[in-house]
Amino acid sequence: MKEILYYTWGAIVSFVVAFSVGITYMGLNRKITARVQNRYGPPWYQNFIDVIKLYSKKTSIHHGVMHHMGPAFIMVTAVVSLLVIPILNGNKFFPNLNFQGDLIFLLYIMVFGPLGMALGAGQTGNPNSAIGVTRGLSQMAGFEIPWVMALVALMIQYKTTSIVDLMNVQVESGRWLMFSSPFAFLAAVMAMLGMFRYAPFDIVGAPQELASGPMSENGGKYLFVMMSAGSVFTFAKLTLYVDIFMGGADNLIILVVKTFTLYLIPMLYGITSPRYRTEQSVRWFWGWPSFFGLLAILQAALF
Amino acid sequence: MINDKNSQKIVDIIQNFARQHSLWVLAYGTGCGAIELPPTMTSRYDAERLGVRGAATPRQADVLLITGYLTTKTLKRVIRVYEQMQDPKYVIGFGSCTINGGMYWDSYNTIKALDRYMPVDIYINGCMPRPEAVLSGFAKLQKLIQAGKADGAKKYKENLEWYRANQKNVIPNWRMPEYNW
Ligand code: SF4
Numbered sequence: 017m018k019e020i021l022y023y024t025w026g027a028i029v030s031f032v033v034a035f036s037v038g039i040t041y042m043g044l045n046r047k048i049t050a051r052v053q054n055r056y057g058p059p060w061y062q063n064f065i066d067v068i069k070l071y072s073k074k075t076s077i078h079h080g081v082m083h084h085m086g087p088a089f090i091m092v093t094a095v096v097s098l099l100v101i102p103i104l105n106g107n108k109f110f111p112n113l114n115f116q117g118d119l120i121f122l123l124y125i126m127v128f129g130p131l132g133m134a135l136g137a138g139q140t141g142n143p144n145s146a147i148g149v150t151r152g153l154s155q156m157a158g159f160e161i162p163w164v165m166a167l168v169a170l171m172i173q174y175k176t177t178s179i180v181d182l183m184n185v186q187v188e189s190g191r192w193l194m195f196s197s198p199f200a201f202l203a204a205v206m207a208m209l210g211m212f213r214y215a216p217f218d219i220v221g222a223p224q225e226l227a228s229g230p231m232s233e234n235g236g237k238y239l240f241v242m243m244s245a246g247s248v249f250t251f252a253k254l255t256l257y258v259d260i261f262m263g264g265a266d267n268l269i270i271l272v273v274k275t276f277t278l279y280l281i282p283m284l285y286g287i288t289s290p291r292y293r294t295e296q297s298v299r300w301f302w303g304w305p306s307f308f309g310l311l312a313i314l315q316a317a318l319f
Numbered sequence: 320m321i322n323d324k325n326s327q328k329i330v331d332i333i334q335n336f337a338r339q340h341s342l343w344v345l346a347y348g349t350g351c352g353a354i355e356l357p358p359t360m361t362s363r364y365d366a367e368r369l370g371v372r373g374a375a376t377p378r379q380a381d382v383l384l385i386t387g388y389l390t391t392k393t394l395k396r397v398i399r400v401y402e403q404m405q406d407p408k409y410v411i412g413f414g415s416c417t418i419n420g421g422m423y424w425d426s427y428n429t430i431k432a433l434d435r436y437m438p439v440d441i442y443i444n445g446c447m448p449r450p451e452a453v454l455s456g457f458a459k460l461q462k463l464i465q466a467g468k469a470d471g472a473k474k475y476k477e478n479l480e481w482y483r484a485n486q487k488n489v490i491p492n493w494r495m496p497e498y499n500w
Pocket residue numbers: 350351352386387388413414415416417421422445446447448
């Protein structure tokens with residue numbers, strides 16, 4: 017009983033931390049984008065205000081059951097991956113549900129949300145949503161390949177499928193996997209650009225082209241759920257990268273510094289790029305990132 | 320506890336604050352006034368610092384901008400867009416064309432006063448209004464929201480028959496889906 021309470025409490029605390037950090041990052045993203053475009057920009061807490069406003073909107077849209085479930089799928093994905101990914105080294109303060117094989121589990125669960133959203137978007141009958149979904153799934157076929165290759169390389173090299181084991185390897189040897197498996201890191205970071213869907217890979221929700229794609233029929237509270245899930249998922253993904261490649265973190269401050277540094281990569285790459293077309297994007301992922309993934313597997317198998 | 324009056328007041332203050340500082344705009348570019356929106360949104364005047372931001376679809380938007388004259392044909396689409404938006408929603412009429420017809424006052428196929436067909440919360444006059452005027456319009460709307468007085472949507476629901484009669488008066492072939500908003 018005490019254990020259950022402990023885990024529930026831990027889950028709530030990690031959710032709140034992930035939500036506030038993630039949404040602050042997205043607000044900072046808007047601010048930095050504005051500064052790069054020589055604007056003053058919204059305050060960093062603008063996204064908090066947006067979220068409260070979205071929650072306080074009355075929402076009466078009905079397109080069918082799947083449409084209501086779509087945002088819930090995304091939320092479930094975000095929360096489950098957050099619970100599986102260890103937040104700090106040695107499971108300090110944040111209990112989590114890691115187990116042997118959680119890397120493989122994560123690979124599956126991370127595509128679960130977009131698939132559920134695809135079903136929901138399909139039911140709205142909005143042509144923009146349908147186009148957005150097809151684009152999203154093709155892009156996923158693009159970036160999943162270097163991402164899986166990078167993870168498989170790590171699994172081969174260290175003979176484990178557990179994130180905690182990978183973190184322990186780095187703590188014991190004192191060397192980040194980023195340096196001992198550089199090709200895997202490169203492939204994974206390039207795949208991350210697609211995962212975050214910032215420009216030039218924002219072909220899914222392109223607002224000027226597709227009217228925000230899969231979520232074009234979702235306003236008010238649906239958008240609230242999606243935005244919160246997005247911020248939790250942002251934090252979860254960044255934490256996963258820090259855990260695997262940058263030696264994890266001993267406390268929250270180090271974690272925030274590391275994740276924000278990592279977050280700057282897709283952000284700055286996005287601000288300075290225009291948008292790709294779908295086939296360009298897929299081709300990009302099957303080019304250099306996959307090549308680096310292959311090199312990573314070779315390195316893991318041969319050395 | 321949740322239902323008592325004082326806690327409702329606090330909730331209202333928080334909600335109105337959030338609504339006031341996060342206005343997602345659906346710019347329905349009907350007339351010439353739409354050309355003033357790009358400068359309002361981009362580096363020179365930067366409306367995003369006030370929380371004003373473009374929304375992609377009516378479902379996500381809070382503010383509907385009618386940027387100029389409306390032909391009867393466009394009016395039909397605008398009404399549909401307005402009814403798809405989620406409460407609370409606001410309408411800004413842009414330019415003298417929405418107020419009294421402007422230079423199209425004797426045109427055979429534009430409407431004269433937008434107010435007869437849709438509830439307008441704020442008018443911005445001028446032909447066309449400069450970005451400064453647009454920003455001051457937004458600031459006025461924010462003040463109204465803060466005071467809880469921007470209730471155009473409520474007016475629309477209460478006087479739906481009157482609005483519908485006016486709309487059907489000018490739109491000859493009225494074939495619109497019924498919404499359950
Ligand atoms: S008010 Fe003037 S600028 Fe605006 S739509 Fe009418 S004619 Fe054009």
